[in-house]
Amino acid sequence: MRSASEDRTARATIRDEALRLFAAHGPDKVTVRQIATAAEVSPGLVVHHFGSKDGLRAECDRWAVETFENLLGELTREEGGATWAPEPTGSLHEALVRHLPADSPLPGYLRRLLLSDEEAGRLLFRRLYEVSRAALDDLARAGRAEPGPDPAVRAALLLANDLAVLLLREHLADVLGVDPLTREGMARWAPEVLDLYAVGLGATPRAPEEGA
Amino acid sequence: MRSASEDRTARATIRDEALRLFAAHGPDKVTVRQIATAAEVSPGLVVHHFGSKDGLRAECDRWAVETFENLLGELTREEGGATWAPEPTGSLHEALVRHLPADSPLPGYLRRLLLSDEEAGRLLFRRLYEVSRAALDDLARAGRAEPGPDPAVRAALLLANDLAVLLLREHLADVLGVDPLTREGMARWAPEVLDLYAVGLGATPRAPEEGA
């Protein structure tokens, strides 16, 4: 028996491949046999390790949420004592780009979770909303933003705007010619968000001096 | 044989029910038998009228895109000669709320189209992006907005922000307690967007005088 610390057991391989396939195509479109083939095992072994396809999906959900929470924790620690501000200092999608390898299945999996009608997706969104509200509060206390007359909606708006990049990633990459969830794409996306959040649409303070 | 103008043929009923079910649960989760039951016909009739389930889905796609294009045309006509400005004067989701009955399956269907990896979804997004770019150009010409150093990204950003409401509708309704795709929800959402686009996050010019 391979020890649990050595993370290349067949079980771990199955989960990783499932994660990748689920994120890319959605659990409904992916068959147990596809996962088994990708992990180079038999279909029977998949269900032996995870009870059922749904059990495997639940395990992937768990992994995704846990990994994401760890990332959130890292960010909070980076920022010092205060709660981490995802908006607009560091957006969520910026955090994903910076702390994850380029081929990580996590963004895609979180996207799928948010779009599914699973309970886990609802919980994830509520969690993100709480973070967004807390961040807006912090920003307001620091005098860097106004909470506005309706802080609940403002926090939701900021969150939705941020998540839009994650949800529309492929479409945006399509029309812009660059994937916004890469360093290169973020270099074009982030300044525009900063401008918008700083002064709205009316004026642009930063002169376009340096190209690329 | 009932005439084609009388739009309550079994064929039309099937398409309407399919539209509703597809929008709500996605075509993969909906079976031909469910559609047949909802339309009070036999499963055989569904495939008799549309060739196959996929043919029915394609017909729904066609209907949705066509209906949406008509709506876009209406809006352009409303605004006078110039191209319609979906941002920020009238957002897309605002247009949907105003011109569609509350129980219309169109918003949900468009959402599903945008999130599917069908070609129709990509075409729809490209179309929306073109509209967004044209609108930003118009706004810039009218001196009501700056195109910024990177107009392509700015237009994409505005579009993504707008679509976020459509994509996250249920989550937002969940945390805010009000569906943003209703008149009531829009009454809370729209002012916040206006503020953001007018002056950014820094200050709020409009005093919160009147309640409700």
Added chain:
DNA sequence: TAACGTATTGAACATGCGTTCAGCTTCGGA
């Protein structure tokens, strides 16, 4: 070494799916 539990396989099974088809009904036009 013997016993045992775990990892693993490949074939088989049950089910739900989209689809087919033969036959019945309905109804407009010759």
Added chain:
DNA sequence: TCCGAAGCTGAACGCATGTTCAATACGTTA
């Protein structure tokens, strides 16, 4: 009035899927 096409049904078919299961290989433990 009769015919033929279209609307429509219910049962059946074929297939892919998730799942089960008996059997085998292997490493650990007594």
